[in-house]
Amino acid sequence: MKGLLLKEWYLIKRYCRVYLIITALFLALSAFYDGNSFILFYPSLLCGMIPVNLQSFDERSGWSKYSGALPYTKSQLVSVKYLTGLLAVIAIMSATVVIQTIKAISVGEFSLHRLFVTIFVMSILEFFFSSLCLPLVFKFGTEKGRIVYIVMVGIFCGVLASISGGFAKIPVLKINTNMLLICILLAGCALYAASWTLSIALYKKREI
């Protein structure tokens, strides 16, 4: 599994450099634009695309076939994509937490609740898109999976824009029911776990 993770890291370094630059740019912007949800959460959307793109590179280079001949189980080959997605969201969340905390402390408006909400929304975004997209990718291949993903992001952004008036403050940041937040996060985690299990089952049936 370590070998697979290392391979993913090499691929991210080379092919996902643009994502890393855009993410860094949006993280930097989030320090200056207060409450702009699009700037705050866009890196999470990008992050959700990384596992799908990695799978696409694997299919193009023939790694998907070759890895079937290496001493890895199909569960491991699927799991590495989910783990990479998790690691990416953790990295982006950590950076966001640091930036938002420094920003909030510097203006004297630090709110733990608001920080938690930010983390919850970010993780849910990544969980939601990866959870829906990855099983399709493992079942049908990346081309169809990617189309579904783009359509989903388009719909999501459209809905977000229409309810928040041009990507301004979105209502979710005003949620103050802790229980609701926890329920949403748990639902996101459950969805991710179910998607992970489903992808393994689908990939086991797929002939490479």
Next chain:
Amino acid sequence: MNAIEIKGLTKSYSGFKLDNLNLILPEGCIMGLVGQNGAGKSTVIKLILDMIRKDGGSICIFGRDNTDNTALKEEIGVVLDSIGIPECLTAYEVGQVMRRTFKNWDRHKYSFLLQKLSLPSKKPFKEFSKGMKMKLGIAVALSHNARLLVLDEPTSGLDPVVRDEVVEMLMDFTRDEKNAVLISSHIVSDLEKLCDYVAFLHKGKLLLCEEKDRLLEEYGLVNCTEEELICFPRKAVMYKKQSPYGTQALVKRDDMPCGVKVSPVGIEELFVFMVKEAK
């Protein structure tokens, strides 16, 4: 012990059926799997590597069933026709990934092979020539103390010098009598140099699987006229080919009458005759 033992193997796709394949590759031997494009060579290899599910039959590698057996894959070095190494990785990075993939990864051997094959360690795989890509695939397959090498069309598209290097490396590998190689190709001349056993596959059926030397001893070619051919025993003539210049027949040497000049037959000619017969 047999390196590979296949019994009654079947696999169906729409428009193709691998039909009741039986094949044995003993340790210390090299077997060439010969067949036209679409004959089923890659399907057999994928089934051996448990990359696709079989419909029936059994496959044992070193006496162990190959299904869901990741430990067994430690003992198999694989080179596929598409290689499969990510384009952006350098040979050094491939080594780092494989070191964490195979328990028996031998990094000294890998470095030695990179040097021996003049492969740059810091150049991305996508900048390699086809020959270099194939050599890197073989270097990886030889660096984790595999006992069985499975190679799918490793010499296709390579220039004669690189092909010769590949053939030499494989011969080196089988100097250890516990090792074995299964190599598929439609370039029969390479297999002729290399193989102890030859298996002919045609439209999913195994036409024959024999020791190469025995095949060459058993069969021969006769150039004659149509009238002369009629005089030969029927069971001796396997196939005939007529042209304006005469008739050429593939014959079984033992069944031919004394005094008839039987020329040696190459594996390629034998394969072409058999495929045409099967058609």
